[in-house]
Structures are given as structure tokens and as C-alpha cells.
Amino acid sequence: MADIITAVAPVNIAVIKYWGKRDEELILPLNDSLSATLDTNIMYAKTSVCARPDFATDEIWLNGKKESFESERLKNCLISIKKKAAAEKSVNNDFLSWKIRVCSENNFPTAAGLASSAAGYACLVTALAKLYKVNSDVSAIARLGSGSACRSIYGGFVQWCAGVDPQGVDSFATQIVDSSHWPEMRVLILVVADHKKKTSSTDGMKISVQTSELLKHRVQHIVPKRIDEIIDAIYDKNFSKFAEITMKDSNQFHAVCMDSYPPFSYLTDVSHTIIQLIHSYNKACGEVKVAYTFDAGPNACLYMLQSEVFVVISLLKHIFPSSNPEFVTGLTFIPEVPL
Numbered sequence: 061m062a063d064i065i066t067a068v069a070p071v072n073i074a075v076i077k078y079w080g081k082r083d084e085e086l087i088l089p090l091n092d093s094l095s096a097t098l099d100t101n102i103m104y105a106k107t108s109v110c111a112r113p114d115f116a117t118d119e120i121w122l123n124g125k126k127e128s129f130e131s132e133r134l135k136n137c138l139i140s141i142k143k144k145a146a147a148e149k150s151v152n153n154d155f156l157s158w159k160i161r162v163c164s165e166n167n168f169p170t171a172a173g174l175a176s177s178a179a180g181y182a183c184l185v186t187a188l189a190k191l192y193k194v195n196s197d198v199s200a201i202a203r204l205g206s207g208s209a210c211r212s213i214y215g216g217f218v219q220w221c222a223g224v225d226p227q228g229v230d231s232f233a234t235q236i237v238d239s240s241h242w243p244e245m246r247v248l249i250l251v252v253a254d255h256k257k258k259t260s261s262t263d264g265m266k267i268s269v270q271t272s273e274l275l276k277h278r279v280q281h282i283v284p285k286r287i288d289e290i291i292d293a294i295y296d297k298n299f300s301k302f303a304e305i306t307m308k309d310s311n312q313f314h315a316v317c318m319d320s321y322p323p324f325s326y327l328t329d330v331s332h333t334i335i336q337l338i339h340s341y342n343k344a345c346g347e348v349k350v351a352y353t354f355d356a357g358p359n360a361c362l363y364m365l366q367s368e369v370f371v372v373i374s375l376l377k378h379i380f381p382s383s384n385p386e387f388v389t390g391l392t393f394i395p396e397v398p399l
């Protein structure tokens with residue numbers, strides 16, 4: 061019997077956003093980005109892989125549905141892992157020539173701006189690395205599946221360095237601190253909508269790179285400074301500084317979407333209500349206690365310290381009475397609140 065290898069990978073939520081590529085094929089970004097990887101207790105991808113000599117073709121099932129293996133991104137990940145395994149001589153050549161079966165599922169809405177491709181490709185590459193016994197860094201290979209996936213390879217706070225090399229040899233993820241550095245940090249996910257988004261991240265980025273002057277300014281003059289500042293805030297556990305940078309970067313990313321031509325928007329009225337609510341809450345507290353950030357979708361991710369969780373959830377239940385928060389305890393618990 062051939063071994064079935066299973067891996068689990070969490071989503072990551074960027075506080076300095078990746079938006080825009082300098083190379084579409086190699087998935088090389090225009091700017092560094094930085095995120096926190098969430099615990100695997102609620103939102104994760106799970107992938108099983110298996111290689112056998114009697115499989116005629118490579119096959120993949122996503123969330124129970126058979127999909128084509130003809131995606132360039134998928135093939136690039138498999139080829140790159142096999143190349144690494146061959147270079148490391150970690151398995152024999154016969155094993156490398158066998159076809160594989162992949163079965164992957166997410167336990168959260170796919171393509172609704174909840175970093176599903178990040179968790180999915182990080183998980184696939186981790187499972188393949190285990191299958192082929194690759195021990196070195198595989199974040200650059202996860203990047204070939206989906207840019208943000210490289211950050212889900214590591215836990216804690218993770219930076220994806222854009223790099224300068226045209227072939228991307230210096231474009232990979234590194235851990236800034238592990239999750240034990242700031243154990244009081246929490247993320248609350250507010251599910252505003254779970255339907256598929258109209259403009260995919262990949263398409264949206266292309267439009268922004270071609271048309272947005274604000275994106276050019278952001279890449280050259282804003283992000284490098286913000287990366288340094290947020291790393292200092294993380295090292296110092298300075299929540300209000302961390303939160304201010306996080307919110308400003310989310311706002312600038314969505315401003316870039318509106319500055320693109322034709323413009324597109326991922327935020328809904330509910331998203332905007334959440335933004336105003338958090339600013340009102342912070343003002344009432346007299347200091348910044350909660351940060352919002354939105355990816356390519358309307359769902360809000362709120363960063364806060366453990367001490368704020370109870371009161372913030374109470375406030376959300378008051379403002380959005382139909383919401384039904386789920387509480388899950390753990391080191392970094394992530395209550396999911398459908399609004």
C-alpha cells in the first residue's frame with residue numbers, strides 16, 4: 061500500500077498587503093508584505109496526497125469535486141517540489157515518476173476573500189514536501205501556486221520579501237516572530253458575505269498595476285517604511301502602533317482598487333459600517349484597541365488583544381443582532397461571526 065500523506069495549513073491575514081506583481085508567471089510581487097498566520101483550529105485547508113505506480117495521470121479533487129490538473133500554477137508547484145527532491149536525492153527516481161492523487165478541502169468559504177488559495181497552496185506544497193521528503197524551505201514553491209500562500213508556510217508573524225532577483229530566488233517568506241511572542245493577540249473574523257467575489261485578486265492586481273498611480277506611490281514610498289515600522293511595533297508589542305499601521309494599509313489597498321481603471325471595490329456597506337464602528341470604539345476607549353483589515357472581499361478581520369474580545373463581541377451582537385458568534389477557546393482563538 062502506498063502511503064497517504066495529509067497536511068493541514070492555516071490561513072494568514074495580511075497587515076501589510078500584497079497587491080501587484082512584477083512577474084505574473086513566477087508570481088513575484090511589487091512589494092514586501094507581512095501577515096499573521098492563524099491557528100489551525102477553525103480556518104484551515106486539509107490536503108492528502110498519494111503517489112502510486114499504477115496511477116495513469118495526476119488527479120485532483122477540491123472540496124469533493126474533481127478538477128483539472130492542467131492549471132499552470134498546480135503543475136509548477138508539483139514540478140518544483142520534484143526538482144527539489146531530485147536535487148536533495150530525498151526519494152528515488154522511480155517514486156518521482158509515479159503519478160499522484162490530491163484531495164484538498166477548505167473548511168471555510170472558497171474565494172470569498174478569506175485567503176482560501178493561500179491556505180490551499182500552502183497545504184498542497186507542505187503535503188507534497190512530506191511525500192517527497194523535502195526538508196528545505198518550500199515557501200518559494202507555495203508562492204508559485206498563489207503569492208500569499210508562501211506566508212502560510214510559517215506560523216506567527218511572517219514577512220514575504222519581494223526580492224529583486226528576476227528569477228525570484230530571493231522572493232520567499234520568513235518568520236518575524238513565532239506565535240508565542242505575542243500570545244494575547246487575537247483575530248476575530250466577521251463573515252459579511254461568503255459568495256464568490258466578482259473581481260479575483262489575480263485580475264484585480266493586473267488592473268491596478270496597469271492603471272493605478274497610487275499603487276506606484278505605495279510601492280515606492282509607503283510600504284518600505286510601513287514594513288519597518290510594523291516590525292518594530294510587533295517586536296515592542298506596541299498594539300496601538302501595530303493597529304494604526306494595519307488599518308491605514310487596509311484603507312490604502314482598497315483606495316488602490318478604487319484608483320484602478322476601471323475601478324473595483326471589495327467593500328460593502330456592512331464593511332464600511334464596521335470601519336466606522338471600530339473608529340468610534342477606539343475613540344471612546346481613548347486609545348486604539350482594535351484594528352480592522354479587509355482583504356479582497358467584504359469580510360472583516362479584527363485584530364485585538366484578548367482583553368478586548370468579550371466587549372467587542374458584545375458590541376457586535378448589539379449592532380448586528382442577527383449575528384451568532386461562535387466561541388472557540390485556544391491560544392489564538394478565532395470566533396467566526398456571520399453578520
Ligand code: 2P0
Nearest residue numbers: 074077078206207208261262355356
Ligand atoms: C494579501 N491579498 O496580502 C493580499 C491582500 C488580497 C488582498 O494576497 O494572484 O490570492 O494568487 O498571487 O495570493 C490575494 O492574492 O493572488 C492577496 P495570486 P493571491 O493577503
